[in-house]
Amino acid sequence: MRFLTEYRDTEKLESLYGRISRLASGLPRLNLMEVCGTHTMTIGRAGLRRRLPENISLLSGPGCPVCVTPDSYLDAAIKLTERKNICLATFGDMMKVPGSQGNLEERQGSEIAVVYSPLEALEIARKTIKEVVFLAVGFETTAPSVASVVLTAAREKIKNFSLLVAHKLIPPAMACLLQDRKVKIDGFICPGHVSAIIGARPYRVIAERYHRPCVIAGFEILDVLQALVMLLVQFQEKRAAVEIQYSRCVQPAGNLRARHLMAEVFKVGDAEWRGMGVIPKSGLFLKKEYSEFDAVRRFSLQLVKSEKFTGCRCGDILKGLIAPPDCPCFGQSCTPARPKGPCMVSSEGACAAYYRYELLPGRGKWQKS
Amino acid sequence: MAEELITLAHGSGGRPMQQLIQEVFLKFFDHPALTALTDAACLSWPSSYQLCFTTDAYVVQPLFFPGGNIGKLAFCGTINDLAVSGAQPLYLSCAFIIEEGFSVALLEKILASMKQMVCQTGVAVVTGDTKVVERGKLDGLCIATSGVGIRPASLKLCRESLRPGDKVIVSGPLGDHEIAILSARGKFQLETRLASDCAPLHSLTERMLKVEPNLRFMRDPTRGGLAAVLNEIVSGLKVGILIEEKLLPVRKEVAACCEILGLDPLLLASEGRLVAVVPEKTTGQVLTVMKRHPLGRQARVVGQVISDQPGRVLMKTLGGSTRLVEMPAGVQQPRIC
Numbered sequence: 001m002r003f004l005t006e007y008r009d010t011e012k013l014e015s016l017y018g019r020i021s022r023l024a025s026g027l028p029r030l031n032l033m034e035v036c037g038t039h040t041m042t043i044g045r046a047g048l049r050r051r052l053p054e055n056i057s058l059l060s061g062p063g064c065p066v067c068v069t070p071d072s073y074l075d076a077a078i079k080l081t082e083r084k085n086i087c088l089a090t091f092g093d094m095m096k097v098p099g100s101q102g103n104l105e106e107r108q109g110s111e112i113a114v115v116y117s118p119l120e121a122l123e124i125a126r127k128t129i130k131e132v133v134f135l136a137v138g139f140e141t142t143a144p145s146v147a148s149v150v151l152t153a154a155r156e157k158i159k160n161f162s163l164l165v166a167h168k169l170i171p172p173a174m175a176c177l178l179q180d181r182k183v184k185i186d187g188f189i190c191p192g193h194v195s196a197i198i199g200a201r202p203y204r205v206i207a208e209r210y211h212r213p214c215v216i217a218g219f220e221i222l223d224v225l226q227a228l229v230m231l232l233v234q235f236q237e238k239r240a241a242v243e244i245q246y247s248r249c250v251q252p253a254g255n256l257r258a259r260h261l262m263a264e265v266f267k268v269g270d271a272e273w274r275g276m277g278v279i280p281k282s283g284l285f286l287k288k289e290y291s292e293f294d295a296v297r298r299f300s301l302q303l304v305k306s307e308k309f310t311g312c313r314c315g316d317i318l319k320g321l322i323a324p325p326d327c328p329c330f331g332q333s334c335t336p337a338r339p340k341g342p343c344m345v346s347s348e349g350a351c352a353a354y355y356r357y358e359l360l361p362g363r364g365k366w367q368k369s
Numbered sequence: 370m371a372e373e374l375i376t377l378a379h380g381s382g383g384r385p386m387q388q389l390i391q392e393v394f395l396k397f398f399d400h401p402a403l404t405a406l407t408d409a410a411c412l413s414w415p416s417s418y419q420l421c422f423t424t425d426a427y428v429v430q431p432l433f434f435p436g437g438n439i440g441k442l443a444f445c446g447t448i449n450d451l452a453v454s455g456a457q458p459l460y461l462s463c464a465f466i467i468e469e470g471f472s473v474a475l476l477e478k479i480l481a482s483m484k485q486m487v488c489q490t491g492v493a494v495v496t497g498d499t500k501v502v503e504r505g506k507l508d509g510l511c512i513a514t515s516g517v518g519i520r521p522a523s524l525k526l527c528r529e530s531l532r533p534g535d536k537v538i539v540s541g542p543l544g545d546h547e548i549a550i551l552s553a554r555g556k557f558q559l560e561t562r563l564a565s566d567c568a569p570l571h572s573l574t575e576r577m578l579k580v581e582p583n584l585r586f587m588r589d590p591t592r593g594g595l596a597a598v599l600n601e602i603v604s605g606l607k608v609g610i611l612i613e614e615k616l617l618p619v620r621k622e623v624a625a626c627c628e629i630l631g632l633d634p635l636l637l638a639s640e641g642r643l644v645a646v647v648p649e650k651t652t653g654q655v656l657t658v659m660k661r662h663p664l665g666r667q668a669r670v671v672g673q674v675i676s677d678q679p680g681r682v683l684m685k686t687l688g689g690s691t692r693l694v695e696m697p698a699g700v701q702q703p704r705i706c
Contacts, residue, residue, distance in 0.1 A: 004624055008687040010615075017689060045633075046688025116557065221688040336698035347631070356695040 007220030016225035017051055023232035024053040031057050031184050032231060033320050035174060036191030037064030037348025038219050044357035046221040056228075059320035060350030062173050063191050065138040066093045067342040067349045068273040068318065072303040073137075073166045074099030080133055080164070080299060081110035087128060088112045089121035090135040093346045096339060118142075118149040125153075125161035133295045136163040141193045143167045143284055144258035147265035150290055162295040165286055168271055170194050171202040172282035178210045183319050187213040187231045189224065192246040197262075199254025200242045207240045218246035265290055272305065274342055275315025312341035317350050324354040331355060375471040380501030389499065393477060397484040400493035402460075410495035412460055418519035421456035423447060426513040432479070434553040436546075436564030440479035442640060443512040444486040445569045446591070452571035453587040453643055455526045455578055456518030458490070463514050464498040468507040476510070490569050492516070518571075524578070528586045528602050528646075533676040535585055536652040537610060538645045540573065540659060541566065541667045542618045543595055544637030548626045557630060561622045568641030573665050576658045577645065584655070585646040589639070593697045596635040598644050599682040600696040606680055612672030612694070613685045635684075636697045646674065 024030075034040055040060045043049060049058055062068050078099055080086055088104070092114045095105045104112055111130070115121050118134055125132035136146045146167065153161045170191060177183050190203055195216040203214045213234035217227035227245040234240060244250050262284070271283020286294045295301065312334060313327040324330050324343065334340035336352050343349035347356075378385040395404060402410040414420065427443040437445075444461065451458040463483070467476070487493060545566040552559040570589065578584055590598045595617075599610050619627075619634045627634050641664060647655045652670060659665030675683075682694040 004628060010687070010689065013687075013689045045692065046686045047684075047690030047692035048688055049690075050692075051688075051690045357692040 007218075007222040009222065012222055013225060016222070016229060019229050020056070020225065020232065021053050023229065023236060024056050027055060027232065027235050029055045029057070030186045030235065031059055031320065032187045032189060032228070033059040033061045033177075033185045034189040034224070035061035035063040035170060036189075036194065037067070037346065037350075038193075039189055039191070039217065039224060040064070040350055040353045041348050042219050042221055042224055044353035047357065048221065048224065049358065056232075059185065059323075060317070060353070061177070061188075061320065062273065062276060062318040063139070063170060063194075064343070064346050064348040064350070065142075065168065066091075066097055066346035067314065068168060068173075068276070069094070069097060069137050069166050069342070070272045070274045070305070071098075071100045072272065072305050073164070074103065075101070076296070076301045076303050077135055077164060078102065078104060078107060079301065080295070081107045081112065083299070085130050086111065087124060087130045087132045088135065089115045089124055089132055091115065091137065094135055094137060097342055097345045098339065118146045122149050122153055122158065122161055125158055129160065131160050131162070131298075134161070134163045136165045136167060139168055139170055139191070139194050140197045140262070141191075143266065144197060144255075144261045147261040150265045150286070150293055151261070153293060154290060162293045162298050163286070164295040164301075165284065166271070167266065167284035168273065169268070169282050169284065171198070171206070172279055173273065173276070174203070174206055175210070176276065176279045176282070177319055178206070178212065180319060182321060185212065185320055187235070188215070189227050189231070190214050190216040190242075192216060192218045192223070192249060195244070195246070195250045195254065197255050197258045199250070200244055200252045201254075203242045207242050211240045213240045214242045216242070216244045216246050216250050218249065273318075275318045310340055314341035314343045314351070317343055324351040325358075327351070373473055375467050375469060375473060375476065375501055377469050377501050377503065379467075380499060386499065393473065394480065394497065394499070396477075397480040398487065398494040398497070400495050402493070402495040403497065410460065412495065412517070414459065414519050417522065419522045419524070421451055421454050421518045421520055422515070423450040423454070424513065424515035425450060426511065428511045429550065430508060431550075431553050432475070432509050434565055435549050437567040437640075438479055438482055439510065439512055440483040441486060442565075442567050443514045444483050445567050445640060447514040447516040448490060448492060448569040448571055449589045449640075449643070451516050451518035452569070452574040453589050454518075454520065455524045455574065455584075455587070456520040457575065458492045458516055458518040458571050460493055460495045461514055461516045462496045463494050463512065464500075465510065465512055466500045466502060466507060467510045469501055469504045471510055479510070486569065490571065524582065526584065526586055528606065530585045531602070531606060531608050531646055531674050532585075532648070533608055533674050534649045535646050535674040536649055536670045537599070537612060537672040537674070538647055538652070538656065538659070538668055539590075539595065539618060539671050540570075540643045540645070540665045541641075542620045542623065543590065543639055543642065544619060544623045544627075544634050546640040547594075547637040548623045551626070551630075559626055559629070561626065563620070563622050566639050566641035568664055570641065570643055570664060573659065573662045574643065576662060577655055580654045580658050581647060581651045583648060583651075585648065587643055587645045589643050591638045591640060594634075594636040594638055595644065596633070596682070596694050597697055599694065602646065603680050603682060607676075609675050609678035609681045609683065610672055611675045611678075611683045611685065611691075614687045615685075616669060616671045618667055618669060618671075635694060649673075
């Protein structure tokens with residue numbers, strides 16, 4: 001509880017707002033990206049965007065695991081529900097994500113269990129003779145717990161459990177963004193919990209090769225403001241380094257045990273991100289030793305890429321090229337109740353956060369569903 | 370009763386059903402209008418009053434939770450809909466749809482807590498119905514209640530009467546009910562000592578209306594929480610509402626559960642709380658009578674009606690800024706990470 005009050009202390013917040021405006025004056029226009037969806041939520045809930053100086057913009061990045069999961073993955077998951085004797089286990093926010101034809105929520109009559117941890121999915125497998133397939137989606141934060149579940153399943157020789165893996169890695173996606181010439185990002189607020197696992201080192205390439213300051217931040221509003229101060233100081237001092245604001249949780253080397261678990265079970269490979277395409281070495285896949293748990297292999301699934309044009313510009317939003325309200329679908333054909341693109345689906349998606357929290361002109365005229 | 374479980378025969382209309390009504394239901398409810406077992410209860414009320422009529426269905430899981438059960442909930446929920454309409458609740462109807470195989474002992478436990486509410490509130494159950502459905506067609510039991518009440522014809526209570534400067538009052542901590550239910554489901558392995566706030570609000574609203582008959586509007590923040598209620602209130606109006614995050618009454622346990630699960634306290638359901646919009650001048654008086662009532666002890670002003678931003682609900686955040694409070698869409702899902 002202390003965190004809930006101390007990290008939202010008005011006096012401290014106001015003093016940080018003051019420092020931010022002082023530091024920002026004299027700096028050019030800067031686009032800073034909060035990579036992680038939870039930061040997007042913190043920023044939205046606090047209404048932070050409206051308190052920042054004119055020349056400082058915050059962009060929402062690709063750090064919402066649900067948002068970047070491609071059509072092809074959902075189509076494969078939906079295909080699985082059409083088979084007999086299969087129980088799908090998934091995190092709740094995957095239910096509404098649109099595939100190329102419909103979403104999981106519309107699969108009435110199929111057996112889909114909403115779980116809160118991969119352990120729960122394994123627990124279901126222990127109690128049924130059905131094939132249980134866990135939709136393993138997420139970044140470095142959730143990958144270690146999934147890895148440990150795979151190891152448990154292997155140890156206990158659980159034969160009716162498998163995973164449809166779409167785990168993704170954050171640093172390669174950040175580097176990929178910077179390779180796109182159109183993208184204008186000057187610095188990053190790096191995800192706190194991903195970094196609790198991987199540490200600070202994987203971001204060094206962003207600071208050293210691309211000369212973009214990075215600060216690993218916690219998820220309270222005070223954390224985010226302090227991270228902004230640290231970023232602006234780097235700009236003032238004309239340097240680019242990886243710094244840790246979230247030191248109460250993040251060690252420079254990360255969590256060795258968790259990294260070891262990941263390395264034991266997963267190998268790194270190229271992965272498709274919704275709206276961004278295939279990013280080299282940005283995905284985790286089950287190693288050969290654990291391929292018996294790979295649902296793609298077990299059920300001979302084919303992940304077919306289908307880029308149906310929906311008018312949705314989630315890809316450009318994820319790259320920070322446009323803000324959510326600039327998308328023609330935003331708030332019109334795409335709302336949290338009827339999401340068209342993935343950024344509107346998850347509560348952490350950039351569009352959903354904008355829709356919920358930002359005071360945008362003309363919002364009053366929208367029909368509520 | 371010889372049998373311990375509800376069977377399809379109990380819904381058949383024959384002797385077993387008569388037995389269930391006589392030996393179980395009438396044991397708890399004894400208003401003459403009900404015990405006459407006529408097809409309709411014939412009731413009277415003073416003709417100078419307006420009749421208020423409401424209905425609601427209850428399907429909560431689990432059926433028993435800290436602070437109440439589905440019976441108490443069905444009773445209070447309908448009373449509260451009447452109460453926030455400014456009505457004095459008089460009579461309730463009660464329809465039970467029961468799954469075959471449901472335990473009669475549990476049914477009696479539910480009825481006993483409803484009877485307790487009858488005694489506490491003086492509101493009588495005057496008509497009812499029972500249906501039994503095949504095993505698996507329902508998860509235990511659900512209840513539909515309707516209620517009638519009366520209110521002075523002169524009462525204006527309508528959201529169109531909102532004026533800039535009016536104060537928004539919340540009667541107590543928000544979201545206890547929803548968090549109590551979530552933890553009772555055991556799904557999150559949350560251990561809290563939290564009980565549902567489920568309670569009948571009519572004596573509180575009666576006192577409020579006594580000191581301020583020109584109270585603008587009231588509603589109870591059930592599904593969709595405070596965010597939904599406030600948005601419903603200002604929707605389509607020429608005024609908006611501005612609340613302050615630091616003024617919101619939320620218990621520590623509720624706030625902590627919200628942090629863990631990624632839920633927003635503004636969207637959580639309460640079952641024994643109300644939101645009232647009160648003219649600025651009499652806010653103090655209304656608050657005073659509320660605080661003297663056990664269900665309003667923690668009542669406080671959380672915001673006010675504003676003239677700019679028509680039709681919108683805004684919140685001054687702890688982050689030192691202002692944001693939109695959006696009408697909730699769909700079910701709140703706990704987050705992945």
